[in-house]
Amino acid sequence: MAASRRDIHWNRSLELRLDESTMTGEGQLLTDIILRVFRLNGLLIQAGDEMGAEFGLTSARWKVLGALAYGSQPMTVPQIAGTMGLSRQAVQRLVHDMAEGGLLQGIDNPEHKKSPLWRLSPAGRQTFDRIMQRQARWVDALAQNMDRDALRKTASTLEMCSTRLEQTKRARRG
Numbered sequence: 767m768a769a770s771r772r773d774i775h776w777n778r779s780l781e782l783r784l785d786e787s788t789m790t791g792e793g794q795l796l797t798d799i800i801l802r803v804f805r806l807n808g809l810l811i812q813a814g815d816e817m818g819a820e821f822g823l824t825s826a827r828w829k830v831l832g833a834l835a836y837g838s839q840p841m842t843v844p845q846i847a848g849t850m851g852l853s854r855q856a857v858q859r860l861v862h863d864m865a866e867g868g869l870l871q872g873i874d875n876p877e878h879k880k881s882p883l884w885r886l887s888p889a890g891r892q893t894f895d896r897i898m899q900r901q902a903r904w905v906d907a908l909a910q911n912m913d914r915d916a917l918r919k920t921a922s923t924l925e926m927c928s929t930r931l932e933q934t935k936r937a938r939r940g
Contacts, residue, residue, distance in 0.1 A: 799923070817900055821893050822867070826852065830860050831869065831886065831894040840873060840883035869893060 789797065814825030823831070829850040834841060837849070847857040861884055864870045869890035872882040886894060909917070 821897050834886050835894045840885040842881045
């Protein structure tokens with residue numbers, strides 16, 4: 767697939783900026799990856815919004831369903847936010863709207879009366895399962911002809927970056 771003019775411009779401007787920098791070679795490569803992840807994130811949110819539209823889901827709502835579906839137990843709003851990298855305030859609004867829409871159920875939290883626990887309702891579980899069936903077809907098509915070892919290495923590198931950023935964040939908090 768040929769690169770669009772925008773892709774060519776983006777790649778050239780990135781290379782020019784990185785060549786002029788005083789970063790190490792590893793720092794330049796990681797900056798390149800970070801910028802590409804930013805771009806990929808935008809494309810993934812757009813694709814998620816398109817896939818979720820039929821189910822009344824945005825990417826953000828899908829993230830909330832995913833956090834609860836893959837969690838081992840019901841979660842509070844701050845736990846959902848931390849798991850999915852969203853702000854607590856945004857998740858609070860989403861959870862409220864999704865509960866009103868019948869996708870989530872709140873239950874009493876014995877450890878914190880003002881912070882209920884949330885879980886998928888039966889309708890939420892059904893919606894999540896259906897969108898994940900669609901996502902499976904989409905991601906299989908996207909992954910077609912990609913090298914499995916390269917994908918594993920990419921996942922490992924991204925996880926290493928996430929871990930280091932989380933450690934830095936905890937160290938700053940003290």
